[in-house]
Amino acid sequence: MSRETVNLRKLAEALGLSQTTVSRALNGFPEVSEVTRARVIEAARRLNYRPSASAASLATGKARAIGHVVTFGDHMMVNPHFTDFLAGAGEVYARFGYEMLLRLAPAGGEEDVYRDMISRGRVDGVVVHGPLTDDPRIPFLRSLGIPFVVHGRCGEDPAGYSWIDVNNRRAFMRACDFLMDLGHRRIALINGIERMNFADRRRQGYEAALMARGIRPDPAIMFSEDMVEPYGYRAAMEVLTGRDPPSALLVSSVLPAIGVMRAVAELGLRAPADVSILVFDDCLSFLQPGSAATPRGIPFFTAMRSSIRLAGRRIAELLIEQIGTPGGEPKHELWEAELVVGHTTGPLPVTEAVGSVSGQSLKSRR
Amino acid sequence: MSRETVNLRKLAEALGLSQTTVSRALNGFPEVSEVTRARVIEAARRLNYRPSASAASLATGKARAIGHVVTFGDHMMVNPHFTDFLAGAGEVYARFGYEMLLRLAPAGGEEDVYRDMISRGRVDGVVVHGPLTDDPRIPFLRSLGIPFVVHGRCGEDPAGYSWIDVNNRRAFMRACDFLMDLGHRRIALINGIERMNFADRRRQGYEAALMARGIRPDPAIMFSEDMVEPYGYRAAMEVLTGRDPPSALLVSSVLPAIGVMRAVAELGLRAPADVSILVFDDCLSFLQPGSAATPRGIPFFTAMRSSIRLAGRRIAELLIEQIGTPGGEPKHELWEAELVVGHTTGPLPVTEAVGSVSGQSLKSRR
DNA sequence: TTGTATGCGTTATCAG
DNA sequence: CTGATAACGCATACAA
Secondary structure, eight states: OOOSOOOHHHHHHHHTSOHHHHHHHHTTOTTSOHHHHHHHHHHHHHTTOOOOHHHHHHHHSOOOEEEEEEEEOTTSOOOTHHHHHHHHHHHHHHHHTOEEEEEEEETTOHHHHHHHHHHTTOOSEEEEOSOBTTOTHHHHHHHHTOOEEEESOOSSSOOSSEEEEEOHHHHHHHHHHHHHHTTOOOEEEEEOOTTBHHHHHHHHHHHHHHHHTTOOOOGGGEEEOOOOHHHHHHHHHHHHHSSSOOSEEEESSHHHHHHHHHHHHHTTOOTTTTOEEEEEEOOOGGGTTTTTBOTTSOBSSEEEEOOHHHHHHHHHHHHHHHHHOTTOOOOEEEEOOEEEOOSSOOSOOHHHHHOSOHHHHHHHTO | OOOSOOOHHHHHHHHTSOHHHHHHHHTTOTTSOHHHHHHHHHHHHHTTOOOOHHHHHHHHSOOOEEEEEEEEOTTSOOOTHHHHHHHHHHHHHHHHTOEEEEEEEETTOHHHHHHHHHHTTOOSEEEEESOBTTOTHHHHHHHHTOOEEEESOOSSSOOSSEEEEEOHHHHHHHHHHHHHHTTOOOEEEEEOOTTBHHHHHHHHHHHHHHHHTTOOOOGGGEEEOOOOHHHHHHHHHHHHHSSSOOSEEEESSHHHHHHHHHHHHHTTOOTTTTOEEEEEEOOOGGGTTTTTBOTTSOBSSEEEEOOHHHHHHHHHHHHHHHHHOTTOOOOEEEEOOEEEOOSSOOSOOHHHHHOSOHHHHHHHTO
């Protein structure tokens, strides 16, 4: 139970060696003899030696830590998708001996927070979450010259920094095509905040798919907000009880989709009999397995799926690699989302296909 | 655009002062003249001086950081309730200039992780999440002599360490009483993992309330698992389609409650007409406002409510206070959950009150 | 009110 | 292969 802190000096004294040799032995330098190394390692374990992080950091100039700045949403909310990202990244950090630093910042105030933790030497690299379409954080971090990886990206084909992103545009095109192949023509979009690049791209995909079949996107059934449950509920309520309701809903996350289902149930409707629902599924673990599996093992929601946890893992790997090789080129990965057919999509209801008074028919079912 | 790192020495040189004076001026020591202090502060800002965290930490022995070890659940999942805790705690950390360190650990492996970040001097204090009924982490941290605060607690009236907890026992007694006052006699419990103290206490409250009215708890309608959506779905499915189904469900979190609602809808049932549902609501922001508010501003779920975000805030405050006053006594706070009546509870359905074949009647409604 | 000297616990440079 | 010794950047006891 030796609770007294044992430092390098004491360890070296106990071994009758110099601090230098002990340090080298512990850090795997090749020039130390294997017998000495074994002795040192054994003694270090026995005496419970742990190198001081701040001393090491001061001496090397490396913090062995990575910073994450998470933005307070409009509801002073931390994006719940973040837990799953964290699970993926944290696993990698643990494996490579990196610390994870977390700071909150109000939307727009991230730069100060980044600057602070970087210039005080607390981190060797940072992750950018939720990039906007034209995000000041990217030029800012580039000017600082610190390694960073963006979860998502900004403009078209950005090459000046590292990022990992889902092909959101194509994912929503495919989703829309899938619904139109089933006969749907009027499809609502319940999107995330379109200042965010991922949501902007999703809207683009949605619009492109519609227009490719000669359908003009209708702003009356397109929404853009923080992806939370009540939002899905309100949006679904609005379009399903409005005039000319859509026969299908394209929803940007499982969270608002749950709200959509609540609205659907409250209106006495059923999916997919009355309305089809297609979701972008980030594989949130607390809604897993299979984004709410049904008894037969088929996922509940039909979805475009891409694991945010895997993204966290890969981004952490990339960032650590980048920290290790300062001169390296930026790297990019564009992932394709997978279409998974569940229970919430089906062919356009017959009543819908017949007349244009479908709104009334929907409402009358209550 | 001075990107070169300016340290205390350079700043002092630029000012024609000694490092000592500059340091004292910046750290608010009283003995420095106000004119000097103003000069120093101005120059520090102008030259973009930020003290090195590792140097300060090495010199003072304080890390100005707080460690959180989050446990991987059975599904290799990070508890989504954590984002809201984080939102509360992070706000306080930001205010007091503390860093938040996050590490993942497999269930049971937390001690090594705590030991590592503590003995390497990365943190000044730690938070314990999700304490078990007899949690080895508490004696372990006490033996280390590091400030820590537990979110929850372990045995009866523990006094040897600081904690903040909800009165889970009473909350579930009240919930159960509320349902029984409505006429319900057969109430299912969809609980969290009862190795965890909070869930254990909830079960105690549930059982005590039942027994106080002469009802023997029935293990056939009591569940204990990770509080995720599919769990709620499965449990609800099982009891509602089984023989002798309950007329009310007591659910430990909004997450499984969403799964419960999915099962209820799939069975063609309605709440509260066919079945009452009462939830413990942690005020998760991504399900806010009002745990899924309905149009009239009344919350959707009837719930026992206590904000996990507020808990995060208060725990952070307590811990920082404790770090500042080493000799202090442990502090405890026991919060009462609030009963909020929503739309998912109602009197016992008539059919239930009449016969004992209610299971059949439920099923036949499909 | 300001300055000098020293220590914090490592790693890194340079000799041996 | 090993060992003195000097940084790293700040805080602080002690002097002036």
